[in-house]
Amino acid sequence: MNIKRFFAVFKARNIEFFRDKSSLSWNLFFPVLLLVGFSFIFSGDGRSAYKVGWIEETKKIQGEAIQNPFKDTRFIDFINYKDIEIAKGKLSRHTIDLVIAHHRKRYWVNDESAKSYLVEKIFSDKLEGYTRGQTRGKKIRYIDWVLPGILGMNMMFSCLFGVGYVIVRYRKNAVLKRLKATPLSAFEFVSAQLLSRLFIVMFMSVIVYSGCNLLFDFFMLGSYFDLFIIGMLGAFCLISLGLLVASRSKSEELIGGLLNVTSWPMMMLSGVWFSLEGAPPALKVFADFLPLTHLVAGAREVITEGATLADISYHVNCLLLMSAIFLSLGSYFFSWNAER
Known part of the structure; x- marks a missing residue:
């Protein structure tokens, strides 16, 4: 060289x-x-699609769990996560609009996100009996x-x-x-x-x-x-x-x-x-x-x-x-x- x-x-x-x-x-x-x-x-929130984080269950729980009662809703994408904290982090950054842990009967919303508010209203009847959680964060x-x-x-x-x-x-x-x-x-x-x-x-x-x-x-x-x-x-x-x-x-x-x-x-x-x-x-x-x-x-x-x-x-x-x-x-x- x-x-x-x-x-x-x-x-x-x-x-x-x-x-x-x-x-x-x-x-x-x-x-x-x-x-x-x-x-x-792409400025503003004009897109019609919503994204919901779905917490995957363990193998044992999956075998016992019933079918997902939410996923028959049209125009909403469900994204599977194994880690609740990762899903909540994405929710706080407005990357997804709602997080649902079905087996735990819990869900989280971002109070600063208009889309999160709307998705919660869409699922209001199905979320009865679930514990509500909140996250906050600057929008990306x-x-x-x-x-x-x-x-x-x-x-x-x-x-x-x-x-x-x-x-x-x-x-x-x-x-x-x-x-x-x-x-x-x-x-x-x-x-x-x-x-x-x-x-x-x-x-x-x-x-x-x-x-x-x-x-x-x-x-x-x-x-x-x-x-x-x-x-x-x-x-x-x-x-x-x-x-x-x-x-x-x-x-x-x-x-x-x-x-x-x-x-x-x-x-x-x-x-x-x-x-x-x-x-x-x-x-x-x-x-x-x-x-x-x-x-x-x-x-x-x-x-x-x-x-x-x-x-x-x-x-x-x-x-x-x-x-x-x-x-x-x-x-x-x-x-x-x-x-x-």
Whole structure:
């Protein structure tokens, strides 16, 4: 590992990016435009669906319990929770509208939530004989909830396309072939590309978040340091995936298709726009194999639940494991030449 050669490639790639004014502007203003748009589209409580947290019973109690008398109510989603405190925490943040522990004959409402009040009225006849509990807490706006998804999606596109297209263009224009004739090793080149893109992505994300925070005053319960770490791990993993996808391709048209196939499932199924709570189990299992899922979920838990890195260790470990797999495969399949 020669530091001078590594730094020369690292510096050249950064200068190339920042001189491209259109790309720089897109990375700065695209997430801002999305946040502004969604803040208007989803402002207020105009959506008709309600969510009720349902406390799952133990196996013994489940065998004795009668059928749920609430779930025949239309237009209300029931989300199962094993931990009452987790469910109450979500209720206090207005994420769900009511919590019911059927076996204990107890339920909880959020007195500061209009939707919680309405759901209690809807179930008023069925809740007779239940003990009423209350929670309070600051409401998490949709824009606060969707923020990690938008920033994560922006990072995903920047990581995948920023690395994939560049490497394919270098390979197609024989830049990689010329670099192969220099003392620069494949490890030095790939490391410089990876760290350069990581620096650019995190730099742009910090600027976008800071600027939007002045405008929207985002909700934040956790540590900014933990948020930065999970963001960096997610970006590193996505860059590694971009290197893997571009490791052999020599066509810009092909790499465009491959990157779209890679990015679109993550954009739709990684919890960017909507929660996967209540989704079919098979869909959740598939989403667990997507790097963006762990980036968004980890960042969202830090922001809205005050989670620490230890609390989101599952997402951290998944991102580290995926990064190791993607880097190993990308290094193994990497080709300097345009010819296969």
